[in-house]
Amino acid sequence: MAFVITDTCVKDSLCVEVCPADCIHPKQDEPDFKAARQMYVDPEGCIDCGACVPVCTSDSIYALEDLPEDKKEFIETNAAHFKI
Numbered sequence: 001m002a003f004v005i006t007d008t009c010v011k012d013s014l015c016v017e018v019c020p021a022d023c024i025h026p027k028q029d030e031p032d033f034k035a036a037r038q039m040y041v042d043p044e045g046c047i048d049c050g051a052c053v054p055v056c057t058s059d060s061i062y063a064l065e066d067l068p069e070d071k072k073e074f075i076e077t078n079a080a081h082f083k084i
């Protein structure tokens, strides 16, 4: 299981700062940050701690089981960011 970021993300990087697993990208100093439409969780790295959820002011982060039906596409969108 992994947490999932959805399209209401405003890229303020608050979640990046609290993630103990360093699995939310792109970071502000990474080359693809500017072009990214939103932040993404690496499903391979997420440890399901939930620390990112309360800091997100736009309520864009969901545990997999809480993801609304109309946001399910973001499971793949998040994973795809980390595929080469």
Ligand code: SF4
Pocket: 005, 008, 009, 010, 011, 012, 013, 014, 015, 016, 039, 055, 056, 057, 058, 059, 060, 061
């Ligand atoms: S805290 Fe929320 S709005 Fe901010 S970058 Fe993370 S997911 Fe996006």
Ligand code: SF4
Pocket: 003, 018, 019, 020, 021, 022, 023, 024, 041, 045, 046, 047, 048, 049, 050, 051, 052, 053
């Ligand atoms: S649940 Fe924890 S490990 Fe997963 S993205 Fe959020 S802060 Fe990082």
